[in-house]
Amino acid sequence: MLVQYFFLRSRIYIFLSFLFLFSCDDSERKETELTIAQRVNELMDKMTLQEKIGQMNQYNGFWNVTGPSPKEGNAKEKYDHLAEGLVGSMLNVRGAKDVRAVQEVVVNQSRLGIPLIIGFDLIHGYKTISPIPLAESASWDLEAIRNSAALGAKEASAAGINWTFAPMVDISRDARWGRVMEGAGEDPYLGSLVAAARVKGFQGNDLSSSSTVAACAKHFAAYGLAESGRDYNTVDVGEHTLHNIILPPFKAAADAGVRTFMNAFNELNGIPATADKMLQRDILKGDWGFDGFIVSDWGSLKEMIVHGYAQDKKHAAELAVKAGSDMDMESYIYLAELESLIENGHVAIEQIDDAVRRILTIKFELGLFDDPFHYCDTTREQEITGSPEIREGALEMAKKSIVLLKNAEATLPLKKEGQTIALIGPLASDKNSPLGNWRIAGDNNSAVSVLEGMLKYGGNTLIHEQGVKLVNEIPAFHKEVDINNTDRSGMKAAKVAAKNADVVVMVLGEYGFQSGEGRSRSKLDLPGLQQELLEEIYAINTNIILVLMNGRPLVLNWADEHLPAIIEAWHLGTESGNAIAQVLYGEYNPSGKLPMSFPRSVGQIPLYYNHKNTGRPGTEGADAGSVFWSHYGDEKNSPLFPFGFGLSYTQFEYSEITLNETILTNGNTIEASVTLTNVGNVEGKEVVQMYIRDHFASVTRPVRELKGFELVALEPGESKEIIFEITPETLAFYSANKQWEAEPGAFSLFIGTNSATTRSVDFKLE
Ligand code: NOJ
Numbered sequence: 001m002l003v004q005y006f007f008l009r010s011r012i013y014i015f016l017s018f019l020f021l022f023s024c025d026d027s028e029r030k031e032t033e034l035t036i037a038q039r040v041n042e043l044m045d046k047m048t049l050q051e052k053i054g055q056m057n058q059y060n061g062f063w064n065v066t067g068p069s070p071k072e073g074n075a076k077e078k079y080d081h082l083a084e085g086l087v088g089s090m091l092n093v094r095g096a097k098d099v100r101a102v103q104e105v106v107v108n109q110s111r112l113g114i115p116l117i118i119g120f121d122l123i124h125g126y127k128t129i130s131p132i133p134l135a136e137s138a139s140w141d142l143e144a145i146r147n148s149a150a151l152g153a154k155e156a157s158a159a160g161i162n163w164t165f166a167p168m169v170d171i172s173r174d175a176r177w178g179r180v181m182e183g184a185g186e187d188p189y190l191g192s193l194v195a196a197a198r199v200k201g202f203q204g205n206d207l208s209s210s211s212t213v214a215a216c217a218k219h220f221a222a223y224g225l226a227e228s229g230r231d232y233n234t235v236d237v238g239e240h241t242l243h244n245i246i247l248p249p250f251k252a253a254a255d256a257g258v259r260t261f262m263n264a265f266n267e268l269n270g271i272p273a274t275a276d277k278m279l280q281r282d283i284l285k286g287d288w289g290f291d292g293f294i295v296s297d298w299g300s301l302k303e304m305i306v307h308g309y310a311q312d313k314k315h316a317a318e319l320a321v322k323a324g325s326d327m328d329m330e331s332y333i334y335l336a337e338l339e340s341l342i343e344n345g346h347v348a349i350e351q352i353d354d355a356v357r358r359i360l361t362i363k364f365e366l367g368l369f370d371d372p373f374h375y376c377d378t379t380r381e382q383e384i385t386g387s388p389e390i391r392e393g394a395l396e397m398a399k400k401s402i403v404l405l406k407n408a409e410a411t412l413p414l415k416k417e418g419q420t421i422a423l424i425g426p427l428a429s430d431k432n433s434p435l436g437n438w439r440i441a442g443d444n445n446s447a448v449s450v451l452e453g454m455l456k457y458g459g460n461t462l463i464h465e466q467g468v469k470l471v472n473e474i475p476a477f478h479k480e481v482d483i484n485n486t487d488r489s490g491m492k493a494a495k496v497a498a499k500n501a502d503v504v505v506m507v508l509g510e511y512g513f514q515s516g517e518g519r520s521r522s523k524l525d526l527p528g529l530q531q532e533l534l535e536e537i538y539a540i541n542t543n544i545i546l547v548l549m550n551g552r553p554l555v556l557n558w559a560d561e562h563l564p565a566i567i568e569a570w571h572l573g574t575e576s577g578n579a580i581a582q583v584l585y586g587e588y589n590p591s592g593k594l595p596m597s598f599p600r601s602v603g604q605i606p607l608y609y610n611h612k613n614t615g616r617p618g619t620e621g622a623d624a625g626s627v628f629w630s631h632y633g634d635e636k637n638s639p640l641f642p643f644g645f646g647l648s649y650t651q652f653e654y655s656e657i658t659l660n661e662t663i664l665t666n667g668n669t670i671e672a673s674v675t676l677t678n679v680g681n682v683e684g685k686e687v688v689q690m691y692i693r694d695h696f697a698s699v700t701r702p703v704r705e706l707k708g709f710e711l712v713a714l715e716p717g718e719s720k721e722i723i724f725e726i727t728p729e730t731l732a733f734y735s736a737n738k739q740w741e742a743e744p745g746a747f748s749l750f751i752g753t754n755s756a757t758t759r760s761v762d763f764k765l766e
Helices: 002-009 011-023 026-046 049-055 075-083 096-109 133-137 142-157 178-182 188-203 239-255 277-287 300-307 313-323 333-343 349-365 378-384 388-401 450-455 491-499 530-540 557-562 576-584
Strands: 057-060 089-091 117-120 216-220 260-263 293-295 403-407 420-424 461-465 503-509 544-549 565-568 652-654 670-678 684-694 705-714 719-726 745-752 760-765
Touching: 026 349, 049 057, 049 333, 049 349, 057 075, 075 096, 096 117, 096 378, 117 349, 133 142, 133 178, 133 188, 133 388, 142 188, 142 388, 188 239, 188 705, 216 239, 216 277, 239 260, 239 277, 260 277, 277 313, 293 349, 300 313, 300 333, 313 333, 313 349, 333 349, 388 576, 420 450, 420 491, 450 461, 450 503, 450 576, 461 491, 491 530, 503 530, 530 544, 530 557, 544 576, 565 576, 652 684, 670 684, 670 705, 670 745, 684 719, 705 719, 719 745
Parallel strands: 057 089, 089 117, 216 260, 260 293, 420 461, 420 503, 503 544, 544 565
Antiparallel strands: 403 565, 652 670, 670 719, 684 705, 684 745, 745 760
16 A cells, blocks of 8 residues: 555656546545554654654764764764664665664664664665766666666665665766766756656655665755856856756656655855755745655755854754755754754744654655564575676666767777787776775775676787776775876886787776765866876877776867777776676677767866857857857867767668648647668667757747657667657746746757757747
8 A cells, every 4th residue: 555655645646646546445545645644643743842853863874984074973972862762864874784773772762763764875886886877877778777776776775775865866067076977967858857767766666665765866956056066166057047957857856756855065046055945945845746855965054154154053953944954964953953943933843843744754655664674684685785686787787878989990899809909097907996986885896897897708819908007996985086197117018018909998087986076177188197198009009999987078089089989988887897898899789878068178168068059159160250259269169079979880870850740739749750770780779869949939048958869779771760749848948937838939850869960840839
């Protein structure tokens, strides 16, 4: 019955709920619905004010892992709080045994025995690490992304976790921001679909199952638009960017039934997100009807004092709770301040009750009151951790995430025998970097390296040289790490290897911890001595295949100009080397497409395909004699690789676009179709992308926006007609009327292989 209950709560399942109404006994359904609400009410009737506030308090399980070290509180005091029922949640306690231990303290010692909800940053896998979310988004394969989240949930829930702080659905247009690795890139349409897929993957259809976890859409809101890409920096965006670009993936997560939200470190237009009533109470809990709870980000209540928005801790508590932040992560402020704020009438008890009701409801949905230990089975944990199913899923996802950026004269795939291959680069044998940044439960050095992956193909002679070393092979979590920028001692051996090779595979990019939280960069080049190494090797052997490992778009002009082949392999997780080797050897034909534009220069940032036209659009080279158009004197406007770009080992041909109607009227649909043909020699997949431009509106619209895509698999010689349906809803946006609506007028529709496609037709909305 919990399944039905959960469905009923989720807006996206309205239709399913409707069916349920007729397919199951109505009185039974109502009774179940009432049961959780009643059980929450009954429990709340027994709770003291301090116990209620305790539910709004979240502690970290151990120190210095995901944020500044706590200056207040100590382990003993926190332990006592657990026993006194003054903690509603913990994060970073993991492993079935340890989670059982903290749960036992609460359940057996506290007066009411209310179980903890156990949070964890399950961002891209738990013990088995899957590709970083940006990489997964490059697959444009929503079912694979859903499955990847489901497998992560399965492994993490077997280790006691029942709540993940994911998905991060922040749109970002700035590759300097280290956390672009954690999201779905720059596009709100793709970002929304990926957000929904991840939520469904984590939560499944039954939140009370021991194999699913509650999801958390974060960081609400606009964290990804930090000025100059510097993490935690100020955000200042207008109403239309907020509604049309930033909020849609959050709305999609809410519609997919996400049970929690996390607010954000940043201020948005002068108000820290933690205290933003408009976002949390008016939009999320009001307009969108979100009935889950909102957790703060780590210490973000306290930080409001530093922002200059809260006078002191008491003020911070008041601002946050009034704005709708239900749970305090690691600020210790709610527990210390809320009671007196209520007593002196500054905060209404109804606001506390509302927060506690939301938190308890989700604990009931998770089945924690029926069995607080149902995630804590050590035998199950052993069976599931690293199981073949989860490893296989990580490998499949890794292959699907790879993007082929260049392949001149069919340099790839590699021949399987008779070749001497020099495998060069600091990341070629590195088993740590491919794990990426968010892998708290992962074991250091547990990824399959490219070297190990390639060694499985025995027909060639493989010589490996690092050329340039890593500074820190296993850095402490908080240390800045880099790739060596002084030690050239390995270059000579690398050059010798290159000289004797038929082909050189160079594995370069960012160390695993060079992207992620707090890892903003002002340069987007290959760090350390890698560019120098690349050019030195090129001087000896030009037949170089560049395999990139990185957590963000990089500036790759030199490589693109000189090298025959480039593979974007991101940080692909545990199975990284196997996936890359399969692509290099043509066992798997890559089909990934970039979820972010790759700039030509850092100076172009923020760079995104769905920009506005301006009054003086930068049509490149259009009027070379004049400077008075929106452009740079020293660089093109366009990216090096556009959003949606990615090649295959086969070639695809697109027909012209056909429209069944050129006038769209309310309540109707236009069908736009193309025929895609695989004109190459091997089977392959293509992401057919549909973009729309609204030429004139009450607020200016982007030059084009992604509005549909389909992942199509074709055998050589095979064709398929792809049909996109366009309704007035497809054309809706947050208008000058402050509502989502489509405005009549002229539109262009583009279908093609990436966001720069020129194949287009026009239609009208009447
Ligand atoms: C801070 C990060 O911003 C957030 O995304 C994460 O979930 C928390 N730390 C907890 O680790």
